[in-house]
């Protein structure tokens with residue numbers, strides 16, 4: 001067993017009792033990339049910001065741990081040290097489908113475990129002046145109009161109420177935070193696609209498969225796909241998107257992942273993890289992946305959603321972290337006025353417009369690819385084409401995996 005890559009968590013900078021006594025300008029709920037980057041940007045502009053999460057960090061997160069060009073650009077825009085120094089290069093993706101495999105180049109990608117990335121971003125947000133309070137499980141938020149917003153949570157089994165001018169919900173796919181007050185726009189509505197896949201993943205020991213560094217192996221089958229990559233500390237990150245029917249037929253998530261990997265008979269020189277290795281790993285599953293919710297909620301439009309809590313499609317194009325960071329940038333720009341914070345309606349209108357401009361094309365491209373991936377003949381044809389015409393694979397890379405800007409490829 002190798003030592004975990006972090007030496008300590010990120011300690012709270014304030015107690016729950018002290019946080020209750022402060023009139024916050026913004027409380028950000030959820031400290032993944034979307035929440036941490038939003039809190040970082042707000043705090044850096046002098047906004048009195050509290051970042052809370054139900055977990056202490058680091059915490060488990062189902063993720064392929066690959067940083068796209070977009071994620072790299074967004075991290076670079078945050079600060080020169082926003083990318084943890086331990087991130088390692090990612091040069092190519094090896095697509096394995098049945099008896100075929102093909103390599104596709106990945107320009108400028110990086111690999112970093114979420115054990116390292118997420119606490120690093122929280123630490124940078126703290127350094128920018130934000131307060132951090134882990135162990136806060138938020139149940140509901142309410143927009144009390146000119147009186148601001150009220151957040152209800154539990155902390156160490158005790159109920160807790162916090163007040164702020166705005167609330168940012170960045171709770172990822174597991175967004176169960178309830179917006180309580182009457183909302184004539186019905187803007188709390190969440191829509192989950194009927195055919196949505198679920199995510200599943202975990203971290204395997206270094207010796208569980210032969211995987212070269214700098215290569216993402218993506219095994220694709222009729223029932224979903226599974227990415228495997230060697231992390232900066234040698235462990236193997238495994239992250240899959242699975243049809244819910246395939247999980248039900250296999251019996252459980254581990255059996256479904258093992259069956260999917262077994263279908264990838266030819267993964268080049270890579271030996272993929274066998275069923276025992278998959279079973280031995282502590283696996284986590286996600287709620288359905290393909291979803292969207294209102295970007296803004298509340299009577300006076302003081303409650304904002306960002307990152308996966310607002311919109312997610314599927315992980316195949318590897319842009320979730322980049323999207324989360326880019327959405328944090330758009331939201332912070334909408335909230336911050338030259339002096340202080342904007343009025344709620346103004347901030348809401350700017351966020352909705354900016355989000356649409358930034359993501360509509362990228363989300364549509366990802367949705368199209370997710371649909372095509374469900375057709376085995378198309379997947380087989382794409383792998384065969386990439387194998388026989390490497391130049392075509394190179395041209396396809398930005399269309400499939402996105403460019404540095406979310407709105408730039410469609």
Ligand SMILES: Cc1cc2nc3c(=O)[nH]c(=O)nc-3n(C[C@H](O)[C@H](O)[C@H](O)COP(=O)(O)OP(=O)(O)OC[C@H]3O[C@@H](n4cnc5c(N)ncnc54)[C@H](O)[C@@H]3O)c2cc1C
Pocket residue numbers: 029030031032033034035052053054055061062063064065066067068071136137138139170171172173174175176177199200201239240241286289306307308309315318319320321322324
């Ligand atoms: C299988 C799979 C593979 C993926 N691979 C990649 C990849 O390789 N590259 C990539 O860029 N993206 C990938 N993604 C997507 C990426 O993981 C997400 O898009 C990204 O983490 C979204 O960030 P976020 O901040 O919105 O949410 P999250 O990272 O999920 O963070 C949400 C936070 O909110 C907290 N929270 C939730 N509920 C509450 C509550 N009620 N109270 C308080 N706190 C709460 C959680 O504890 C968590 O810390 C993958 C996703 C999946 C499912």
